[in-house]
Amino acid sequence: MTDTYFFGYGSLVNRETHDFAQTHCARLRGWRRVWRHTSLRPVAYLTVVPDATTEIDGLIAAVPGHDWAALDERERAYDRVAAAHQVSHALPHLPEIALYTIPEGRHDPATETHPALLSYIDVVVQGYLREFGEAGAQHFFDTTDGWDAPVLDDRADPVYPRHRRLTADERAFVDDQLHARDIRLLRR
Template sequence: MADPYFFGYGSLVNLATHDFPDPRPARLKGWRRAWKHTDLRPVAFLTAVPDANSEIEGMIAHVPKNDWAALDEREWAYDRVPATHSISHPLTHDVEIAVYAVPHERHSEPTDQHPLLLSYIDVVVQGYLRAFGEEGAERFFTTTEGWDAPILNDRAEPRYPRHQQLKPDETRFVDDRLQHLSATIVNAQ
């Protein structure tokens, strides 16, 4: 029987946000990342979107005892999609890997009423910096679409439930990349 693993491409890359065992860098072929709003949440979230010409980096981790309940609860606005044959990873034993994605029919573009959260972006980028270094975090920015969406600066009072404290150099990295992308940052009211 194959061991169950998931592929994380956003906050799950940040190992400070979970304690799933055996995390390993991996690549998902045939998908890209995008910031999308779903009617299931008040703000925009990162999702994976099928795209035959794309490949993204992320982390796989083991789902203990084949118990998906905790992860399904964490990722409740997403569908769990089988992705074993689309993922390259360093494991040598038999695994089944799933990726979480917002169903296409539930996507919409982020808006002023449904912005990206800076506290969420911070968590994801911190994870990429720690797992893949600056070059990997730079690839995160270049392989993710939707940076033209409004970004709510909620750092003073983070709205993202798994927010993390960034080191000053991590904060500078995020801010520099967003400025380079000419992102629209809106201050929280």
């Protein structure tokens, strides 16, 4: 049986948000992250959309026992699609690799009534800082669209269920990146 993996490009890059033990840094070609919302959730979150000119970093993780049920539940707003031919990694073999995306037409841009959560951004950026360093976290910001979306500042009382506490340096990095993009913060 062929190994099965998923490619994580958002919160799944932060190893503290899951218990997938077998993870590896990887790069996905032909996709770009974007902040979007659907009718399934009251806030915006990341998805990927096809973009032939972009490559994004992330993690691949083995799906234990080929059991996709728990991961499909966690990512229930998304469709799982095959992506093995678009992922480069250091594994010595070619596993099946899937990624989660919301198909075009089933998501809309983030809005004031569907903002991105700062607690979610914190988790994602913390993952990129720890896996890829500051250059990798900068690349995350540069290869993600939708930064014109408002961001709900929920750090004091996080809404995101898998929120994590950031170090002072991690927090400063996130804040500096948001400030550089003139992100409008909404207060709770």
